[in-house]
Amino acid sequence: MAARPVWLNPLRMRLPIGGWVSILHRASGVLLCLAVPALLYALMLSLRSPADFAAVAAFLGGGIGFLFVLALIWASLHHLFAGLRHLALDLGWGEARGDARRTAWLSLIAALVLTGALGAWIG
Amino acid sequence: MRNVGGARRGLNFWLLQRASAVAMAIFLPLFLGLALSRSPLDYAAWRALFSHLAMKIGSLMFIAAVLAHAWIGLREILIDYVHPLAIRLPLYFLFATLYLVCLVWAADILWGLG
Numbered sequence: 459m460a461a462r463p464v465w466l467n468p469l470r471m472r473l474p475i476g477g478w479v480s481i482l483h484r485a486s487g488v489l490l491c492l493a494v495p496a497l498l499y500a501l502m503l504s505l506r507s508p509a510d511f512a513a514v515a516a517f518l519g520g521g522i523g524f525l526f527v528l529a530l531i532w533a534s535l536h537h538l539f540a541g542l543r544h545l546a547l548d549l550g551w552g553e554a555r556g557d558a559r560r561t562a563w564l565s566l567i568a569a570l571v572l573t574g575a576l577g578a579w580i581g
Numbered sequence: 582m583r584n585v586g587g588a589r590r591g592l593n594f595w596l597l598q599r600a601s602a603v604a605m606a607i608f609l610p611l612f613l614g615l616a617l618s619r620s621p622l623d624y625a626a627w628r629a630l631f632s633h634l635a636m637k638i639g640s641l642m643f644i645a646a647v648l649a650h651a652w653i654g655l656r657e658i659l660i661d662y663v664h665p666l667a668i669r670l671p672l673y674f675l676f677a678t679l680y681l682v683c684l685v686w687a688a689d690i691l692w693g694l695g
Contacts, residue, residue, distance in 0.1 A: 484658060487651075487658075488655075488658065490651065491654065491655055491676075494648070494651060494680070494683055498644075498683055498686055498687060498690070501687075501690060502690045504624075504627060505627065505631060505690060505694060507624075511624040511627065512624070538606065541606075542606070545599065545602065545603075
């Protein structure tokens with residue numbers, strides 16, 4: 459059997475909104491998976507001494523550390539909302555196409571808006 | 582190398598993934614509420630927060646849920662994208678080891694506070 463040509467151009471693929479929320483659920487999950495050891499390290503330092511606590515707070519409060527915090531806040535919120543949507547779908551809630559699209563948009567936007575609000579509140 | 586996973590294991594992981602998700606969704610808002618109600622949240626307040634036994638146990642259970650959830654999630658992604666078992670199995674093992682180390686480390690951090 460002759461090999462069939464496979465040509466997938468990601469730029470020409472139109473992912474429905476549920477697909478975007480799903481792939482971002484994965485991406486945010488991977489980000490959080492990799493962040494676990496770093497977060498434990500920060501927890502250890504923050505509890506060790508007042509000087510270490512101040513150093514962790516200073517690092518997370520500005521520059522690259524703050525970007526890291528924002529990325530983790532977004533990843534946590536997106537993963538949480540997309541995950542709650544998944545649990546609802548497991549129970550058979552919101553499976554109709556219109557409902558599924560609305561909850562997908564809702565989880566995507568809620569995570570972004572809350573990340574912005576929390577970032578503004580902290581920063 | 583055909584039967585490295587049992588037919589039921591996937592179902593157990595599926596259930597554990599949801600159980601750990603629910604546990605985290607309940608614990609995290611409670612923890613944030615507790616932490617943010619301490620004002621000002623300085624070193625003394627932060628340390629005092631973790632001095633209670635209930636907080637240590639709750640935190641360790643939360644971290645265990647995070648680690649189990651993380652490993653099962655990574656397993657799912659590896660199954661989708663890394664097909665050769667000779668690569669996938671060592672990756673399972675690598676992250677399982679890393680996360681077990683994290684669990685013991687977390688216990689040490691929490692109970693080392695005294």
